[in-house]
Structure formats: C-alpha cells, structure tokens
Amino acid sequence: MEILRRAVLAVALIAGVAAAAGAAPPSGAAAGKSGAATPGAATAKSAQARTASAAGGQHVDGVAAVVNDDVILQSDVEEQLYLLLARAQQQPDSDMVDTLRRQVLDQLIDDKLIVAEAKRQGLTVSDVEVDRVVEQQLAQKVQELGEEQAFREQLRRENTTEDRLREKYHHDVRLQMLGQRLLAKQFPSRAVPQAEAEAFFKANPSKFPKAPAEVRLSVIQIPVTPDSAASAKGRDAVLEARKRIEGGEKFAKVAADVSDDPNSARSGGDLGFFTQGTMEPAIDKAAFSLKLGKLSDPVLT
Template identity: 30%
Template sequence: MLGLVLITSACSNEQAVARVNGETISRDDLYNFMVKQNGEQALDVLITNSIINQEAKKQNISVSQADIDKELKKVKDSFGTEEAFNQALKQTGFSLQDLREDAAINIKVKKLLEPKVPITEEEMKKYFEENKAMFATEEQVKARHILVETKEKADEVKKKLAAGEDFAELAKKYSIDINNKDQGGDLGFFGKGQMVEPFDKVAFSLAPGKISDPVKTEFGYHIIKVEQKKPAKQANYEESKSEIKDMLFAKKMQPVYNTWMEEKRAEYKIENFLTKKQTDTKS
C-alpha cells in the first residue's frame, strides 16, 4: 500500500503543465523555475505574514469582515469606478481574495503597532493646516462617453440612445476610446480642467441623467452622459480627522515596523529549508 502511495505521489509531481511538440514541461520544472526566479522573496513574505498572524493571535487581535470591506472600499474608491478597479485586478493577476488577505495582514500590522506610534491632536491639526488644499474638494462630475470619428456616426448613435438603447452597451460597440470602451465609456469622477475644453464645458453644464448632443473635440465626436455630480467642498478638520490620522500613521509607522519585525524574527524559530537557514528563539 505504501508503495502505491509513493508511485501515485511521484506521478502527481511529474504532472504535465504544458507540452511543446510533444516535449513535456512538468509541474516540477515549473516549480523549480519559479523558485529560482523569486522563490526566496516569496517565501520571505510568507514567513513575515506568519509572524504577523501569530503575534496578532497572541494579542487577541481579530479582523472582521467589516474591517476588510472598509479597507477594500478605500482601494476601490482610489480607482474611481468599480469597472476600473476590476480591470486593474485583471491586469495585475490579483484576485479579490488576494486583496482581502493583504488587507487583513495590513489591518493586523496597524493594530499591533498603533500603541508604538502615538499621534497627538496637535500633530493632526498642524498637518491639516499645512495641507488644507488636500482636504478640500472641487466640483466633480461622473460621466460616460462614446467617442466616434464622424458626425454621421455620432448622430447614428444618438438616435439609438433616443430610442432607448443602453449607453454602456453602445459605448462598448461603437466607442473608439480603447481606455474605457470595455467599461461602457465610464470616465469616473473628474474635476474642471481635466478634460479638453469643449468636453469639459458640456459635461459640467449637463444635469445628472442627461445625455449631450455630439461634442466635437480634437479626438473626434463625443456623446456624453452625466451620471452624478459632487459639489465643491471646503476643507473641514473634524470630517478629515480619520484620514489625517491614517496618513500620519503610515508616515511614522515604517521605521517602527522595520525594528519590530527584526525583533520578532530574532525571537521566533524560523526554519527556511529553501535556503537552508535556521534561526532559534532566544528565550
């Protein structure tokens, strides 16, 4: 029975992952290549994460789904739209689960180090006063567009929209703007002056839900649909406190984290069979 298990295991390890003109590339070939490329770096990340998880467990630090969702929302918001966020995930090869796991580790690190990184009210107020412009928001518009080469094509698309056809689907079909056509022409939020002048003028004059007539620019003819507007807003300290605290923490945390991690690596028994290194606890 043991012999059968060993034979099965050996066959599994040599399972083909590709063939080139009948020549097999096995899982072992792939594994060995990946280890040579970045195996030590990847293993170091896993060791670091293990230390963080164990330290969090020792200190009864837990991470809720709400904590993770909050962190992911910040990431998504930085891309402007859900479509842009999903496109970035696709391009990088990361999954949503990968991001959730990274967010959980980052939250644990923050909770572990917060007592070591004090941030005073005075520091926060000083940072706010020195960076007020950062916390003010200008008027913004969230819009989609369909860009075509000719006025005739723009008129054709406009008629389809007037007949009730879906804007996003028409953008995917007709728009020549390769940067956003697959996202239904979604441009996310933008402020005044970020788009060429004719486009900018029309976008900020339209009410949410309205669709423009064709707008000519140097790029062609645009049909614009405004979906949402955000009014300009002055900087407010009380509303920005949480964001300011996060910024100051991120700024001050890195050297504290480096020292803390060095200390923990010295405390833990780490057996690295990839590079045949081993450290023993100093307790």
C-alpha cells in the first residue's frame, strides 16, 4: 500500500500551561439548622407532630415546627409531600416516605428562615415582579405538556386547580427572589482584575486542582508523495501558505483554501485542545515547543 507523507504547517494556541480553576465565592444562608446562625438571623425549633382527637371525632392539626413565632403545621408538610410524590409518579416504601417527609420539613423551615431574615434586612419583592415570573412559568408548563388539555389533565392527576397552582408558584417565586436578593446583599459580586486573579493563583497553587498543560492546535495539511519532486512541491505549497498568513491573512481562511483535510479545513484548521503525548510525535514536539500564537516550520509526518 502506498504510504503518503504529509507536510503540516501547525500553529499552536496554548490554552494554558498550568491548570487554573475559578474560585467560587463562598455560599451561605440567612441561618442554618446546625446552630451556627448569622448575627440577627432567625432561629427554628422543631417539634414532633401531634394529632389530638377532639369531640365528635375531629382531628386537631399537629405542629411540625416553630420558626420564631411562625408555625409550620403537619398538614403543610403532608401537602408538600403529597405534591412531591404525585409529580414523581412512584410508590416509594415507608422508609423513603419518612426521609422525604423530613426533607420537606427542612425545606419549609429554610423557607421561613429566609423570609424572616429578608424581612429583618428590609428586603422586599413586588407583586408585579412575582406575577410576571409566575405567568412565564405557567405558560412554560403548558408548552412542556404540549397543549392546554394535557395541562388540565396534569392538574387533575395532582388533585389541584390552576388557581391553587398559581398560588403555589406565587409563593415559590417570591421566596426564590427574596433568597436571591438576600444572597446578593450578603455576598455582593465583585469583578476581579486579571492581574489579581493570576497573582492569587501563583501564591496559592495548592488550592487549585492539577491538570496537564494543553495546547489548541490549528493545522494546514498538504499531502506529498515519496518522490523528491513531489515532496519539494508540497513543501513549497506549505511555505506559500505560511507566507500568506504572515502577510496578514487569517489562518482559518488560508486553511479553508488550501488544506487537503476536508474536516479540519471546514473548521479553519482548528483541531481543538490536546495534552502532551496524545498527538503524532513530530506534531506534538512542534506544538509544545511553540510560543503562544506562533507559526511552526513545516512538519513532516
């Protein structure tokens, strides 16, 4: 079988010679259930649900938790649990139901804490803002189900109505927006200058994950045959392409014009990112010895 050799003009755009990861800002909440609350934050007390029988066989609703002066009823927990199970369309065992019930209660306590802390800090959300998001969510729900009739059927399966769903969305959206504003106030965003970020990275390398160096490689591939005349012709074609690029033409345009490989030509010669040792040895050596944004000499592979 005839073996073809290719003279390759490669440019390596070095994406990074060391791994770097953006440091996420610390996250926090208005108050935690672990006992480490922020100053002035609300506190929550859990209580076992109690159901008592009154005269005539009526049942008194139990208290699931008390958050400051606000009470979470057992019926609140059971309602949220019912909706959760209805949407999941599964039949979990009793242990799973108990776990979900505890998670629902924890979430309801968190919700009360967020509202209390937002109120303490004077944060509010207008009805106009909430209504706009609620209408968007309802429209999206109908769109996901495909038609209005399917939406009505889903409401029936969940044993609810559009008004009740709207009320729930209204509560959830207001809570979410309050939480976002509370978080933004507690941890305001700050643009970090590039020089400051690089200085922090260099001073704290142990805080960042390690990753191998990568280069982003773009190539122009021109085939040559084993005879010397064809080889010289191929090299001349590569040098001519290099001359066009050095003269100001975009690498991607030249690659699209003259590269023999149709796949890389369509992407302007871009092959993506590579770590050292994953390419052909000749190309690997040329790519990792180049400076950022520079052109290599022709490489024979």
